[in-house]
Amino acid sequence: xxxxxFLSSASLALAAGAAASSLPWSHAFAQSARQDxxxxxxxxxxxxxxxxxxxxxxxxxxxxxxxxDRLVTYGVKTxxxxxxxYDKDVIAPELAESxxxxxxxxxxxxxxxxxxxxxxxxxxxxxxxxxxxxxTVGGFPTTQMAAGSLLKPEQFxxxxxxxxxxxxxxxxxxxxxxxAVIVPAVFNSALVKKNATEKDPWGLDYTKNNVAGGGxxxxxxxxxxxxxxxxxxxxxxSGPLPxxxxxxxxxxxSAGNRRALVERGDADxxxxxxxKDFSEMKKAxxxxxxxxxxxxxxxxxEMNVTKPPFDNPKVRQAIAYAVPxxxxxxxxxxxxxxxxxxxxxxxxxxxxxxxxxAYNTDIVKAKALLAEAGMPxxxxxxxxxxLGQGIVGEPIAVLLQESLAQIGIKAAIDKVPGANWxxxxxxxxxxxxINFFSGWLDYPExxxxxxxxxxxxxxxxxxxxxxxxxxxxxxARVAAxxxxxxxxxxxxxxxxxxxxxxxxxxxxxxxxxxxxxxKSVGGYAYWFHRQLDYRSLKKTVA
Amino acid sequence: MRAIARRLVTIVPTLIGVVxxxxxxxxxLPGDPAAYFAGPTADQASIDxxxxxxxxxxxxxxxxxxxxxxxxTGTLGAxxxxxxxxxxxxxARLPASAELTLTALLISMSIAIPLGILxxxxxxxxxxxxxxVVTTAGVSLPVFFTGLLFxxxxxxxxxxxxxxxxxLDVYFSEPARVTGFFTIDSLIAGDLETFRAALAQLxxxxxxxxxxxxxxxxxxxxxSMLSVLSSEFIRTARAAxxxxxxxxxxxxxxxxxxxxxxxxxxxFSFLLGANVLVEKVFAWPGxxxxxxxxxxxxxxxxxxxFVLAMALLYVALNLTIDLLYGLIDPRVRLEA
Numbered sequence: 117x118x119x120x121x122f123l124s125s126a127s128l129a130l131a132a133g134a135a136a137s138s139l140p141w142s143h144a145f146a147q148s149a150r151q152d153x154x155x156x157x158x159x160x161x162x163x164x165x166x167x168x169x170x171x172x173x174x175x176x177x178x179x180x181x182x183x184x185d186r187l188v189t190y191g192v193k194t195x196x197x198x199x200x201x202y203d204k205d206v207i208a209p210e211l212a213e214s215x216x217x218x219x220x221x222x223x224x225x226x227x228x229x230x231x232x233x234x235x236x237x238x239x240x241x242x243x244x245x246x247x248x249x250x251x252t253v254g255g256f257p258t259t260q261m262a263a264g265s266l267l268k269p270e271q272f273x274x275x276x277x278x279x280x281x282x283x284x285x286x287x288x289x290x291x292x293x294x295x296a297v298i299v300p301a302v303f304n305s306a307l308v309k310k311n312a313t314e315k316d317p318w319g320l321d322y323t324k325n326n327v328a329g330g331g332x333x334x335x336x337x338x339x340x341x342x343x344x345x346x347x348x349x350x351x352x353x354s355g356p357l358p359x360x361x362x363x364x365x366x367x368x369x370s371a372g373n374r375r376a377l378v379e380r381g382d383a384d385x386x387x388x389x390x391x392k393d394f395s396e397m398k399k400a401x402x403x404x405x406x407x408x409x410x411x412x413x414x415x416x417x418e419m420n421v422t423k424p425p426f427d428n429p430k431v432r433q434a435i436a437y438a439v440p441x442x443x444x445x446x447x448x449x450x451x452x453x454x455x456x457x458x459x460x461x462x463x464x465x466x467x468x469x470x471x472x473x474a475y476n477t478d479i480v481k482a483k484a485l486l487a488e489a490g491m492p493x494x495x496x497x498x499x500x501x502x503l504g505q506g507i508v509g510e511p512i513a514v515l516l517q518e519s520l521a522q523i524g525i526k527a528a529i530d531k532v533p534g535a536n537w538x539x540x541x542x543x544x545x546x547x548x549x550i551n552f553f554s555g556w557l558d559y560p561e562x563x564x565x566x567x568x569x570x571x572x573x574x575x576x577x578x579x580x581x582x583x584x585x586x587x588x589x590x591x592a593r594v595a596a597x598x599x600x601x602x603x604x605x606x607x608x609x610x611x612x613x614x615x616x617x618x619x620x621x622x623x624x625x626x627x628x629x630x631x632x633x634x635k636s637v638g639g640y641a642y643w644f645h646r647q648l649d650y651r652s653l654k655k656t657v658a
Numbered sequence: 659m660r661a662i663a664r665r666l667v668t669i670v671p672t673l674i675g676v677v678x679x680x681x682x683x684x685x686x687l688p689g690d691p692a693a694y695f696a697g698p699t700a701d702q703a704s705i706d707x708x709x710x711x712x713x714x715x716x717x718x719x720x721x722x723x724x725x726x727x728x729x730x731t732g733t734l735g736a737x738x739x740x741x742x743x744x745x746x747x748x749x750a751r752l753p754a755s756a757e758l759t760l761t762a763l764l765i766s767m768s769i770a771i772p773l774g775i776l777x778x779x780x781x782x783x784x785x786x787x788x789x790x791v792v793t794t795a796g797v798s799l800p801v802f803f804t805g806l807l808f809x810x811x812x813x814x815x816x817x818x819x820x821x822x823x824x825x826l827d828v829y830f831s832e833p834a835r836v837t838g839f840f841t842i843d844s845l846i847a848g849d850l851e852t853f854r855a856a857l858a859q860l861x862x863x864x865x866x867x868x869x870x871x872x873x874x875x876x877x878x879x880x881x882s883m884l885s886v887l888s889s890e891f892i893r894t895a896r897a898a899x900x901x902x903x904x905x906x907x908x909x910x911x912x913x914x915x916x917x918x919x920x921x922x923x924x925x926f927s928f929l930l931g932a933n934v935l936v937e938k939v940f941a942w943p944g945x946x947x948x949x950x951x952x953x954x955x956x957x958x959x960x961x962x963x964f965v966l967a968m969a970l971l972y973v974a975l976n977l978t979i980d981l982l983y984g985l986i987d988p989r990v991r992l993e994a
Binding site: 153171339340366370373376377380382383 | 708809813817822828938951954
């Protein structure tokens with residue numbers, strides 16, 4: 117082929133290509149795809165489609181939540197401010213049509229028309245296999261099941277194809293609520309078993325990359341670190357068919373670009389925004405924004421009571437009076453959080469939780485308390501925070517450092533990389549830190565069990581052991597299980613009062629989960645797992 | 659040919675060294691991947707379980723042997739951050755980085771080399787000053803800054819550039835994979851719409867990187883042209899009455915190319931490793947952002963795989979440059 121020939125054939129190819137691309141239907145197709153498709157952006161994508169996997173990250177929870185069904189789920193309610201949220205007090209049917217609780221256990225009747233994505237019907241044997249898997253594989257799923265006293269495979273039995281029974285290991289008010297979290301998802305046992313190997317009897321390698329469920333959405337394509345494309349499961353029976361036919365979820369690491377994409381109208385939903393962007397976008401009013409307080413979650417200042425001088429309650433209270441609460445609210449959160457300070461008293465007057473403590477910024481009182489503790493000159497310490505959450509942690513640390521200097525406490529700031537944070541927490545090596553904790557199950561005694569109880573879980577970073585407090589926490593759990601409301605309420609109130617007075621952990625604020633959406637997107641609801649539920653979302657065409 | 663074989667043999671110790679050093683370096687990193695991946699409500703037992711599953715409970719020599727054994731069979735382990743085998747990740751991501759880097763290098767070369775030549779020929783003139791200003795600006799503006807600035811101006815304000823969402827707009831599907839370069843693959847598939855979309859996505863990040871790499875290329879072209887232009891054979895050629903164009907492009911530039919090619923090789927390698935920030939800003943699914951992400955999470959396997967892949971790439975690059983030398987200047991041809 118000589119040059120002349122090449123040029124003429126190349127220009128022919130170009131012309132043909134141009135003609136093909138200008139066909140009218142291709143444009144129309146793109147238009148309709150845009151109407152049925154939801155484009156969602158967030159900072160990170162999933163690393164595993166299965167919540168039972170080793171080290172599944174939070175975005176992975178979202179994939180699992182939307183692609184798998186559970187026996188039951190939570191209802192959705194409208195909050196006083198008009199926003200929608202899951203309702204912890206309403207357990208709604210999903211795969212189970214109905215259930216009967218007796219003294220020894222609970223029996224579920226499964227819906228008969230439910231199928232997995234490959235068309236196989238969902239049976240009680242699948243549920244039994246999935247629950248066995250969750251309590252056996254170890255790691256997070258097993259811990260989460262145990263939080264509802266779901267401990268061993270012997271508790272689960274398939275009575276017949278559509279009847280499934282759980283025997284209680286002990287009375288526990290959290291057993292049924294724990295069935296509505298993400299972990300007890302129902303897997304297509306035949307499909308997973310077919311792909312399991314001797315080394316991997318539960319098929320974790322298969323479910324990492326493949327959905328073996330029957331949920332409202334299927335994963336059409338997953339490019340790890342880049343995007344997930346979901347299509348609707350048109351045969352879904354466990355709830356009203358979602359309106360959105362396709363969801364494209366792209367990972368956009370730069371926060372500035374995520375904001376630009378939503379403001380320019382190129383992305384439909386931007387999930388989990390920094391407080392600053394949120395408050396500015398709300399003011400600009402170009403897109404609709406939703407924010408919901410993160411249930412059962414608080415940022416707080418925590419002091420390791422095994423490391424002097426934090427073993428002295430007077431020192432802890434002095435610090436509680438030296439925290440610049442309002443400055444943190446204004447400068448770090450731009451007012452976008454619920455204050456957890458300045459209440460009339462540490463003793464609760466109602467059952468709301470999380471609730472503010474009675475502390476406020478009072479430097480004179482802080483100095484006096486420190487003097488009473490025998491340390492009028494102050495002391496030196498190290499203040500740690502998680503660099504992985506540095507957007508919030510770092511400015512708080514700086515403000516706190518500045519404020520503590522006024523009462524003579526010199527706090528050196530210690531930035532702990534995200535990968536190390538959990539390890540440092542587990543070692544309980546940090547004397548003084550800024551931290552966030554939230555419990556999935558929205559009950560105060562659940563929060564206290566993880567964060568204050570003498571069982572010394574990872575989240576009890578204060579290594580706090582107080583028999584009087586443990587007694588109240590245990591009493592609350594027992595009372596909740598037996599339905600003894602009076603004892604329950606008394607114990608919860610007492611437990612909060614003890615913890616706030618003794619101040620191993622100083623509450624700062626309850627953060628919000630912020631979402632920005634195009635005005636054409638509706639149906640958003642906040643969920644306890646702080647990820648997005650695609651099923652209720654709608655896109656109206658203007 | 660023998661020369662190439664001999665070069666390849668010398669690579670072996672280098673690679674062994676790289677394997678050992680990356681292994682040791684990743685182990686001395688602070689941080690505990692097991693605790694990181696055990697999740698929010700993990701207790702010590704589940705952390706230990708994960709540690710055992712990852713093989714991190716064994717002594718270092720045993721871990722190293724297992725690693726070497728995996729390498730020999732071509733497995734690089736799995737990345738915990740994306741859940742995929744490292745080899746697949748690298749295969750999928752290297753072309754993305756390479757496409758971006760090569761495009762940037764092409765843009766940069768097509769501006770920097772003529773600029774450098776002009777600056778050398780008209781030393782001290784207006785164009786020489788332009789060259790100085792452009793290169794100084796390019797090298798002193800950090801890439802994430804220019805990247806964000808470009809996005810703000812060309813996407814957010816003007817709307818000329820497409821949304822910075824990675825290699826393709828969301829409503830386009832990837833072209834059938836041949837080379838892994840979307841622009842080339844879409845042309846092979848004859849899909850001009852996708853080609854245009856891929857090119858549009860490429861424009862801003864490539865321009866950002868190009869701006870950054872202008873400086874070394876332009877400065878090196880200028881310096882080496884200056885020294886060649888003042889040499890005797892050029893004076894002779896001029897004296898012989900050859901056209902100035904022939905002298906500059908035919909004789910001077912040819913002789914000035916050697917250091918320029920060396921610089922190009924260096925620039926290419928540092929661009930490939932250093933475009934992490936550009937990849938982050940433009941959500942570009944390349945190797946750089948993948949490796950940094952893995953490093954932050956103390957995820958060993960991808961970090962090792964990345965360093966190894968980069969080492970191989972540098973070795974290949976050096977070899978190519980050596981061969982190019984021979985083509986440009988017969989005097990430095992490898993002793994055959």
